[in-house]
Amino acid sequence: MCFKNLPIEFDAQGKPYLRAGVANPYAPTTTVPRGAPAQLTAENVEQLLRRNGFIKELDFDPVTRVAGALAFHTVADFNSRKVIEARSMATLFRGYEVIMVGRDPRDAIYITSRACGVCGGVHSVTSAMAIEMAIGCVPPPLGILIRNIALALEFLYDHPLHLHLLAGPDYSAAMVGPTNPSLLARARSAEAPHAEVHGFRTIGELMDDLNPLSGKLYLEALHMTRIAREAYVLICGKYPHPQTIVPGGMSSTITLSVMNEMFTRLAQFFDYSKKLTAIWDDLTDFFYTANPAYKQVGSRRAHMIDSGIFDHHEAYDATYANAAAWGERRWATPGVIVDGELVTTDLHRLNIGVEEFVEHSYYEEWSGNGQRQRFPSDPAGHPLSPYHPWNKVTKPRPQGQNWKEKYTWDTAPRWDRQSMEAGAYARLWNTAVARKLPANPFIESTGTSLKLRLPKGALPEMEIEWKVPAVWNAFERNRGRAYCTAFTALVALNNWMAAMDRLRLGDTRTSTPFEIPKRGEQLGVGFWGAGRGYLTHHLVLDRGAVANYQIVTPSTWNASPTDRWRQPGPYEEAVLNTPLLEETNDPQRFKGIDILRAIRSFDPCMPCTTHIHSDAGVITREVNTCACGIDEDGA
Amino acid sequence: MRVIVAGVGYRNLRDHSIGVEVADRLETTTWADDVVVEDLSYNPIAVVQRLEDEPPEQRFQRVVVVGAVERRGRPPGTVAAYRWDGVLPADEEIQRAVTEAVTGVIALDNTLVVTRHFGALPDEVVVVEVEPAVQEFGDTFSEVVGRQLDGVCELVRLLATRGDAVEQLPCAPLGGPTAITSTS
Numbered sequence: 133m134c135f136k137n138l139p140i141e142f143d144a145q146g147k148p149y150l151r152a153g154v155a156n157p158y159a160p161t162t163t164v165p166r167g168a169p170a171q172l173t174a175e176n177v178e179q180l181l182r183r184n185g186f187i188k189e190l191d192f193d194p195v196t197r198v199a200g201a202l203a204f205h206t207v208a209d210f211n212s213r214k215v216i217e218a219r220s221m222a223t224l225f226r227g228y229e230v231i232m233v234g235r236d237p238r239d240a241i242y243i244t245s246r247a248c249g250v251c252g253g254v255h256s257v258t259s260a261m262a263i264e265m266a267i268g269c270v271p272p273p274l275g276i277l278i279r280n281i282a283l284a285l286e287f288l289y290d291h292p293l294h295l296h297l298l299a300g301p302d303y304s305a306a307m308v309g310p311t312n313p314s315l316l317a318r319a320r321s322a323e324a325p326h327a328e329v330h331g332f333r334t335i336g337e338l339m340d341d342l343n344p345l346s347g348k349l350y351l352e353a354l355h356m357t358r359i360a361r362e363a364y365v366l367i368c369g370k371y372p373h374p375q376t377i378v379p380g381g382m383s384s385t386i387t388l389s390v391m392n393e394m395f396t397r398l399a400q401f402f403d404y405s406k407k408l409t410a411i412w413d414d415l416t417d418f419f420y421t422a423n424p425a426y427k428q429v430g431s432r433r434a435h436m437i438d439s440g441i442f443d444h445h446e447a448y449d450a451t452y453a454n455a456a457a458w459g460e461r462r463w464a465t466p467g468v469i470v471d472g473e474l475v476t477t478d479l480h481r482l483n484i485g486v487e488e489f490v491e492h493s494y495y496e497e498w499s500g501n502g503q504r505q506r507f508p509s510d511p512a513g514h515p516l517s518p519y520h521p522w523n524k525v526t527k528p529r530p531q532g533q534n535w536k537e538k539y540t541w542d543t544a545p546r547w548d549r550q551s552m553e554a555g556a557y558a559r560l561w562n563t564a565v566a567r568k569l570p571a572n573p574f575i576e577s578t579g580t581s582l583k584l585r586l587p588k589g590a591l592p593e594m595e596i597e598w599k600v601p602a603v604w605n606a607f608e609r610n611r612g613r614a615y616c617t618a619f620t621a622l623v624a625l626n627n628w629m630a631a632m633d634r635l636r637l638g639d640t641r642t643s644t645p646f647e648i649p650k651r652g653e654q655l656g657v658g659f660w661g662a663g664r665g666y667l668t669h670h671l672v673l674d675r676g677a678v679a680n681y682q683i684v685t686p687s688t689w690n691a692s693p694t695d696r697w698r699q700p701g702p703y704e705e706a707v708l709n710t711p712l713l714e715e716t717n718d719p720q721r722f723k724g725i726d727i728l729r730a731i732r733s734f735d736p737c738m739p740c741t742t743h744i745h746s747d748a749g750v751i752t753r754e755v756n757t758c759a760c761g762i763d764e765d766g767a
Numbered sequence: 768m769r770v771i772v773a774g775v776g777y778r779n780l781r782d783h784s785i786g787v788e789v790a791d792r793l794e795t796t797t798w799a800d801d802v803v804v805e806d807l808s809y810n811p812i813a814v815v816q817r818l819e820d821e822p823p824e825q826r827f828q829r830v831v832v833v834g835a836v837e838r839r840g841r842p843p844g845t846v847a848a849y850r851w852d853g854v855l856p857a858d859e860e861i862q863r864a865v866t867e868a869v870t871g872v873i874a875l876d877n878t879l880v881v882t883r884h885f886g887a888l889p890d891e892v893v894v895v896e897v898e899p900a901v902q903e904f905g906d907t908f909s910e911v912v913g914r915q916l917d918g919v920c921e922l923v924r925l926l927a928t929r930g931d932a933v934e935q936l937p938c939a940p941l942g943g944p945t946a947i948t949s950t951s
Contacts, residue, residue, distance in 0.1 A: 249872060344858070
């Protein structure tokens with residue numbers, strides 16, 4: 133059964149419909165998520181704080197080493213060393229959705245790219261795909277292949293950056309020494325099983341080179357971002373905001389010379405991936421062996437969602453009607469995982485299960501009070517919620533922070549009313565389990581793992597295997613991201629080979645001409661992915677102009693607040709499950725490293741997360757809502 | 768002496784675009800062979816890599832950086848020029864600067880801190896800052912900043928070509944004293 137909470141059933145042909153006899157199927161009181169964890173109420177927490185001196189508030193504002201503005205509020209029990217309340221706060225007020233309203237849809241490619249300073253290209257492509265769907269424009273095969281390569285290169289910038297610049301320092305000697313001296317002492321004598329691949333004899337040596345600013349791994353990651361960027365600009369013109377993404381493909385001129393230049397850079401990621409996966413395997417296994425409680429750091433239910441990415445050049449036709457079919461032929465299979473089980477790979481089912489709630493967000497409700505639901509069904513006739521992005525209206529309302537009321541600029545997206553997590557690892561998980569990969573010599577989906585055959589470089593040819601993990605936590609997120617670097621490099625290699633085949637056939641066409649219709653209403657959605665996972669842009673065109681534009685990013689999911697059913701967002705849930713393993717009880721010395729490991733393992737990207745509206749359709753000001761003063765305003 | 772004149776800022780962000788505008792204007796004028804004018808308004812790590820790409824014997828010996836920076840207690844339109852003393856903040860602050868660099872933030876202070884930390888800057892770094900009045904989308908300057916544009920271009924040209932002018936500047940930390948200062 134695909135949906136357990138929403139009253140959606142399927143007929144004999146697999147077409148979804150709303151169960152008969154449910155008067156108000158999407159009402160929050162009608163459809164309640166079952167079996168979900170719940171935050172304590174604000175009153176409960178207040179009482180606990182008043183009565184127990186060992187229960188203390190811990191605020192992280194800002195959370196450093198993340199992209200953008202994230203603050204995190206926790207209440208921790210220092211006797212049981214557990215977190216009893218966790219609140220994720222997107223503190224920056226920005227705006228894209230309503231900036232887009234009234235504009236020519238082509239502007240979306242350039243404007244939404246600015247949502248992120250790392251992964252602008254993914255927004256450009258996702259908006260191009262939404263336009264393609266709305267206007268009926270299909271890129272030629274080479275355009276699809278080059279687009280795939282471009283985005284793979286963007287991820288090859290993103291993954292090393294996160295692993296060794298943002299998250300990596302949490303596992304460095306400089307951090308482990310002060311927080312867990314006995315662990316660092318143990319690491320000094322712990323032999324690294326994969327020393328012959330990464331070159332570090334002991335885990336201690338490895339931790340030394342994860343040190344920020346000076347560690348060799350930190351500096352090497354900076355260098356690798358350059359390699360990826362250089363390859364990217366060969367086809368995208370510039371980084372991070374590409375100039376060659378268009379509806380219907382790419383405007384780049386692709387020659388043999390460009391392909392060769394690109395390959396010399398791509399090839400450097402084969403060896404680098406071998407090294408990255410060996411490092412994160414060794415680190416993860418060391419922590420698990422040293423203290424099995426580390427398996428709880430950042431743990432949560434394996435509830436994941438991914439919109440899939442990297443279209444097959446013979447399958448993608450840009451239609452919504454065929455999205456389920458072309459989606460399943462992608463190099464990264466779309467899908468939804470609930471409690472570790474893959475429940476669908478169908479983009480239609482994925483799409484109709486998505487809703488966005490604003491109970492604890494600085495926005496007004498747009499549904500209820502008799503407003504008309506603009507789209508009761510999607511273009512294929514499947515039922516849509518009034519809370520679905522195609523029906524959403526962004527109505528910001530800045531106000532003070534209050535845990536009972538509103539505390540973040542992020543919304544709460546839910547799938548089948550459940551709190552889902554997005555990430556590079558969701559991409560691996562779906563693809564490993566679904567077994568729908570296109571035939572190729574480098575990547576094999578086994579049903580429980582992904583086997584990745586990395587070509588020879590300075591290191592020998594190597595087969596590595598990412599296995600669906602038995603536990604889901606901060607360490608597995610990082611390990612997954614390391615394996616996703618290898619996966620991404622091999623997807624790029626497959627697409628590079630296919631592109632070379634097209635060039636050999638004399639096919640150099642990378643885009644299809646198009647016109648924006650000036651009449652009628654059209655819907656489109658870009659299903660794509662960022663380095664951090666799931667990404668969708670939902671577009672409504674009206675007489676040639678954007679009537680509605682809604683972006684849901686991976687961090688919209690991950691940083692989401694507690695919802696109206698008290699179900700925490702993924703960061704919050706992961707932190708609530710995190711034991712405090714730091715070797716101190718002294719609040720002055722306590723760094724909250726385990727909490728930070730839990731949060732950073734998601735690779736937070738706050739610039740993408742929050743989107744504003746202003747009546748003029750332009751940003752008129754930025755508001756930074758500081759987490760200080762919570763006590764005064766909060767319940 | 769090889770000199771690079773670098774504009775730092777965002778395009779279409781009104782007063783915060785002054786560094787870019789100055790670089791654009793000066794790029795189109797005639798310079799001696801040993802002066803390069805560039806817009807360095809991108810990821811400071813990439814700026815490090817750009818500066819390190821110069822062959823060792825041709826590394827820049829002076830950098831003149833120009834951009835808008837908000838400092839407390841300075842009236843909008845203030846122009847401040849100084850030789851940066853090159854003193855870096857604590858490691859934690861440098862880490863923050865690197866994080867912002869790789870995640871897309873473009874700011875004059877960040878660019879200087881990151882490029883200095885990674886050894887890409889010459890000893891002689893001249894900073895020309897303009898205090899902005901507005902930060903919003905648009906391709907025009909506020910009146911107070913717009914009034915300074917020609918003067919800033921002249922000042923930057925002077926500091927790029929005249930060592931004696933640079934020597935007259937105070938040596939100061941980031942945001943430091945206002946030896947050549949104008950609010951008119």
